[in-house]
Amino acid sequence: MTRETTRVAIIGAGPAGLLLGWALRRAGIDAVIVENRSVEYILARVRAGVLEQGSVDTLKRLGVGDGVATNGLIHDGIYLQFAGERHHVDFNELIGRTVTVYGQQAVVADLIDAHKHDGSPIYFESSDVAVHDIESPSPRVTFGHRGEEHDLHADFVVGADGFHGVCRPSIPSSALTAYERSYPYAWLGILATVPPSTDELIYCLHEDGFAMHSMRSMEVSRLYLQVDPSESIENWSDERIWDALHTRLGVPGWTLHEGEITEKSITPMRSFVTSTLNCGSLFLAGDAGHIVPPTGAKGLNSAIADVTILADALIDHYADDDVALRRYSDVALGRQWRIQQFSQWMTQMLHRHPGGSADHEFDYRSQLGQLDYTTSSTHAMRSLAEQYTGLPL
Ligand code: PHB
Numbered sequence: 001m002t003r004e005t006t007r008v009a010i011i012g013a014g015p016a017g018l019l020l021g022w023a024l025r026r027a028g029i030d031a032v033i034v035e036n037r038s039v040e041y042i043l044a045r046v047r048a049g050v051l052e053q054g055s056v057d058t059l060k061r062l063g064v065g066d067g068v069a070t071n072g073l074i075h076d077g078i079y080l081q082f083a084g085e086r087h088h089v090d091f092n093e094l095i096g097r098t099v100t101v102y103g104q105q106a107v108v109a110d111l112i113d114a115h116k117h118d119g120s121p122i123y124f125e126s127s128d129v130a131v132h133d134i135e136s137p138s139p140r141v142t143f144g145h146r147g148e149e150h151d152l153h154a155d156f157v158v159g160a161d162g163f164h165g166v167c168r169p170s171i172p173s174s175a176l177t178a179y180e181r182s183y184p185y186a187w188l189g190i191l192a193t194v195p196p197s198t199d200e201l202i203y204c205l206h207e208d209g210f211a212m213h214s215m216r217s218m219e220v221s222r223l224y225l226q227v228d229p230s231e232s233i234e235n236w237s238d239e240r241i242w243d244a245l246h247t248r249l250g251v252p253g254w255t256l257h258e259g260e261i262t263e264k265s266i267t268p269m270r271s272f273v274t275s276t277l278n279c280g281s282l283f284l285a286g287d288a289g290h291i292v293p294p295t296g297a298k299g300l301n302s303a304i305a306d307v308t309i310l311a312d313a314l315i316d317h318y319a320d321d322d323v324a325l326r327r328y329s330d331v332a333l334g335r336q337w338r339i340q341q342f343s344q345w346m347t348q349m350l351h352r353h354p355g356g357s358a359d360h361e362f363d364y365r366s367q368l369g370q371l372d373y374t375t376s377s378t379h380a381m382r383s384l385a386e387q388y389t390g391l392p393l
Contacts, residue, residue: 001149006032008314009141009154011129011167013042013122015104016286016303017160018111021120023062023311029318032152033122034143036129039112046191046263047104049214049222050201050297052390055304056100059107067110072102073215078388080375081204082368086251087375088200094382097389101201103216104300123150131157131170135280156281158310159288160303168274168288177275183293183347184354185209186229186268189222190241194259196221203295204249205367209352210295211248213256221259224294226351229268236264269293269347271340277306277329285310290336292343295350301390302339306332308393335391342387349374 008024010017013035021031035042051059051068059065076092092098115122127144134157141152159167168176187210196215204211209226216222225244227236238261246256272291277284286303309332313324324331349370353363374380 012161091385206248296343
């Protein structure tokens with residue numbers, strides 16, 4: 001058994017864990033990151049792609065913004081498409097803010113690189129990760145790594161281990177309530193080797209369901225289709241996917257360019273928030289504490305926001321000021337509920353609710369009315385712009 005001591009033990013080497021470890025390291029606070037997946041797996045998984053302006057500012061402020069500055073694509077706005085027409089919402093013109101398209105994978109790669117040079121130790125491919133004594137001031141994390149048993153003692157444990165991680169379930173169920181909602185649809189996502197057919201993201205409500213055109217670079221497009229959550233990816237040949245994308249995204253005078261599909265998968269959608277992000281010496285950040293449906297592009301940005309608040313609170317703690325750390329859960333969840341509201345709003349406005357009832361047809365027409373208002377009222381567009389580009393911390 002290898003006994004180790006650190007100040008903050010971080011579970012999870014996704015964007016939340018890596019960024020927290022990095023922010024603490026820069027402030028001279030020791031942290032150790034424990035991750036059960038391999039570095040190859042983490043770098044290969046395809047995730048979100050839109051960074052709020054505040055997230056980009058945070059990466060730059062912490063000295064890990066070179067990648068996004070060089071390779072990020074700055075977008076002034078988005079397109080909302082419905083009833084066969086495409087409408088531009090120009091955030092920059094409306095409120096002077098933008099978003100940046102830069103894959104989560106790239107953020108993670110930049111952070112791993114930074115840690116390698118001058119950061120916190122990261123134990124990839126750890127097994128049997130478990131947290132202990134979280135209700136005491138000296139919590140521990142145990143795990144196996146390359147055949148060795150590790151016993152990591154810390155002042156705090158941070159659960160940045162995602163929705164399915166071990167940290168949230170280690171909080172006694174009497175101390176935590178889960179608020180959640182699932183949606184009767186899922187996203188089928190593809191990556192395709194083809195220059196994007198659009199300069200900015202297209203979010204589209206079509207009679208057949210939602211569709212979206214996003215991108216990862218000037219060479220790689222990312223596209224999504226609303227499908228039934230019970231759909232199996234085997235039922236979706238490349239040809240069927242492109243056909244559906246042409247049908248839903250098509251507008252006169254515009255061409256959707258096809259390319260080789262290099263990745264395809266179906267993701268269910270859910271909204272989830274825990275009643276607390278703190279129990280004793282354990283703090284949760286990112287997906288470990290909350291999940292949003294992807295329509296508002298808020299998952300990664302929420303993780304970055306949590307970590308920004310938590311890093312500052314931990315830095316204050318080590319400077320003998322505990323106020324922010326005690327308030328972390330309330331502050332982060334207060335912000336999170338606004339984001340939940342926005343993500344739910346975007347999701348319900350843009351997806352076709354299944355079923356053949358009278359409600360179903362009413363809902364669709366009401367959604368068209370909502371989109372019509374959202375793309376024609378300056379007040380509504382500003383509200384969308386303010387939320388999409390990111391609320392202040
Ligand atoms: C993506 O590019 O993967 C993406 C972009 C915007 C969203 C969701 C996903 O709202």
